[in-house]
Amino acid sequence: MLKKLLLLTLILSTPTIAESYKTRDFTIEYDPNVPTSIVEQLAERVINNRKVVLAYLNQSNNYTGTPIKERLTVYISKQRRTPYQNWNTIHIPEKRVLSEFSEESNEDNGLAVIHELAHVYAVSAYRKNKKNGYEDRFFDDGLAVFLQHRFGESAEYPDFGVDLYRAVAEKSTEYGELIALPEAENVRHSAKTGLGRRLAYLQEGAFTQFLIENYGLDKYLEIYAGENPKKVTGKTLNELEKDWTQLIKNFTSKKPTR
Structure with a gap:
């Protein structure tokens, strides 16, 4: 009985392992409940927005890049209520991601992907x-x-x-x-x-x-x-x-x- 209780405690205390979706320039981390189709749509948004931010900045010879050299991570977060950037990681609220790419979406909070990418690529x-x-x-x-x-x-x-x-x-x-x-x-x-x-x-x-x-x-x-x-x-x-x-x-x- 004691062994069963210990095993149950271990299972309940083990955090959910995030899934990863890798592209050439960044990785998206997310919980298994987020459909792969939505992750793919978010990846396409990040790819396009990243091109826009870098194209705009690279118009100037005074743009010298970013001191953030670690690989970009986009984290679909259950905890965050608003988009947030911390060094090489962008946190986007899961609720917003699901709403943004849902056919039944009736919310317009936005993902602020360009905003957060600007924080990564222009310090x-x-x-x-x-x-x-x-x-x-x-x-x-x-x-x-x-x-x-x-x-x-x-x-x-x-x-x-x-x-x-x-x-x-x-x-x-x-x-x-x-x-x-x-x-x-x-x-x-x-x-x-x-x-x-x-x-x-x-x-x-x-x-x-x-x-x-x-x-x-x-x-x-x-x-x-x-x-x-x-x-x-x-x-x-x-x-x-x-x-x-x-x-x-x-x-x-x-x-x-x-």
Whole structure:
């Protein structure tokens, strides 16, 4: 009887062994309950999105690749509620994956594959800086939001298909003000409401769009790599923020007076 109890305990305590689906450039890990057909569709999405991210970055001679040399892993996660990147691993919620590739899907949360791939293939000089106990991802998330908005297959968080400038204008009005860019990361990590967190993401993406549109991808990647903005653009970060703020004001809708 004791042996049977020990055997049962061992069986129950043994974790489920994840399945693996390997492509040339990455591996998808998933639990057996996820149909192979869905894993294959996710793999195709990652292949296509990876090409897009790298093609965009490789337009610039200032793109020098990523310090992440380990093989890319895409993990279909039961635990994560939102997509997440940790070094060479992208975690995508299982519920979202199943919904995205299901014929009966009625959800539109999105997988943010481009966003998370941008984190793997474009690591800013600032990311490893600690800011109140967490990484400083201001530029990293700005680029990720911008690329997801521009090249994503569907409208996703945080802009849901709305132009980034207009989305910032609308949400900052709802929030009560723009977040000062040096404080965006603090708000994104500590916001007590979803609105503040969402606005911080939007502002990071919209400011990235502003820099690329006005100074080009080459100069943007110089800043991304740690170069002083004034040396690159002739303006300090504070001056660039003021220019950006003036631009955003043009997208703020005002109710007509009677």
